[in-house]
Amino acid sequence: MGNITNYFKKRTTFYVLLTCIIFIIPFIRINGNHLFLLSFDKQKLDLFFISFNTNELYLMPFLLIMMFVFIFFITNLLGRVWCAWGCPQTIFRIIFRDLIQTKLFRIYSGRKNKQNKPRNKIFARIASVIVFYPISLIAASNFLWYFVPPEDFFTYLDHFNEHLLLFGIILCLSLFITFDITFIKENFCAYICPYARIQSVMFDNDTKSVIYDESRGGIIYKDGEKITKKPIGGECIACEACVKICPTHIDIRKGMQLDCINCLECADACSNVQARFNRPSLISWSSTKEIKTKEKLKFFRFRTIIYIIVLCAMFIGLVLTAGSKETMLMNINRTTELYTINKDENYVDNAYVILFHNTSKQDHRFYLEVLDDDISILKPKKDFRVKAGEKLKQIVILRSELKKVKKHHKHINIRAYALDDDKIFTIKDTIFIYPKEKKWKEKKK
Ligand code: SF4
Ligand code: SF4
Structure with a gap:
């Protein structure tokens, strides 16, 4: 038969x-995260039970490349x-x-x-x-x-x-x-x-x-x-x-x-x-x-091996990128005003609009610091609370003494961190703008 x-x-x-x-x-x-969920409503992507915010969609290229390479691979094979x-x-x-x-x-x-x-x-x-x-x-x-x-x-x-x-x-x-x-x-x-x-x-x-x-x-x-x-x-x-x-x-x-x-x-x-x-x-x-x-079908041939290598490379990239997921995000934007010189004209202030996003599952209290000895934070003076998964916009004013002016602008780093969890922090760079030295000295006379 x-x-x-x-x-x-x-x-x-x-x-x-x-x-x-x-x-x-x-x-x-x-822990409330799905195996796969792309929620436009909540602006998040859940992948393998890890939740990513849509600001973190750097994983998407890996996923899309993997999907297309997998389709090529499986079609070439089967x-x-x-x-x-x-x-x-x-x-x-x-x-x-x-x-x-x-x-x-x-x-x-x-x-x-x-x-x-x-x-x-x-x-x-x-x-x-x-x-x-x-x-x-x-x-x-x-x-x-x-x-x-x-x-x-x-x-x-x-x-x-x-x-x-x-x-x-x-x-x-x-x-x-x-x-x-x-x-x-x-x-x-x-x-x-x-x-x-x-x-x-x-x-x-x-x-x-x-x-x-x-x-x-x-x-x-x-x-x-x-x-x-x-x-x-x-x-x-x-x-x-x-x-x-x-x-x-x-x-x-x-x-x-x-x-x-x-x-x-x-x-x-x-x-x-x-x-x-x-x-x-x-x-x-x-x-x-x-x-x-x-002859028996050869599963491992030049094309399929190349597809497997690309898939493995993308998977490693995906795991490494997913592993370095940030639990807080910070976006710094300068306001339209370059700077303000305060009344007694010994100080210059720069204003920023900073968006904080607590991407973790718990509420946290955050605090800001400027990693520069010449610049201090005028506002906010106190720490502030951001609820789990929520965003908060803050006006931040930084201050520097005018005598510290050496050049027109300076690159600075701002660090935001959770007071109750030292693993949650982020550092972002921005610039602090000074008035031209000649200008404020003339103004002072
Ligand atoms: S190939 Fe089609 S037509 Fe020919 S024997 Fe098989 S089933 Fe019948
Ligand atoms: S029955 Fe045979 S020829 Fe028809 S679609 Fe299926 S596999 Fe193709």
């Missing part, structure tokens, strides 16, 4: 697992594995077409022939869309939980009227999902999805794909044209089980095609047919090189 494959069962099992993981992730919190095993479009289509329309409402005769026209059950077809809509609604909400955490989401639900934008987004998204899955169908993969268009440039001869073995099955298509129904001497018996089952309505025996989502349903179908002749499937998940040379 040939080896009967059941990729469909493996894929559906994987979908269940993946759905549970995607559903649960937004609920997992450690082809359109995402389309078949992870894409919500594929998962929803199986739920809608195979479960709701075929099993529940019997609109289609069976899963094994997707080329049959649907039965003329107009009410059943409308009912199938209605049954699918709540799934779209849950999926849209689940997606939003990565941006609005569930603990806030369910509170907002109680005050529905105050969050119409959020619930409007969910409504639009859920309607789009329903429209896409019930009307656009696999045309989305073939004509809209950008990933389908660009993935072919990431392929090489070692990339895993769904391939019909012409050397065994026989040549059916030449230059895209069908030259025979049943190849003479080939093992393909022209049963077309692989064509009938294909959700994107293509014939894989024609060669690799943009529409193929690598779902491997044709491989399962052919393995059942060929098993009767004690032969393995003519369609398999392999590479063009593997089919030609019968």
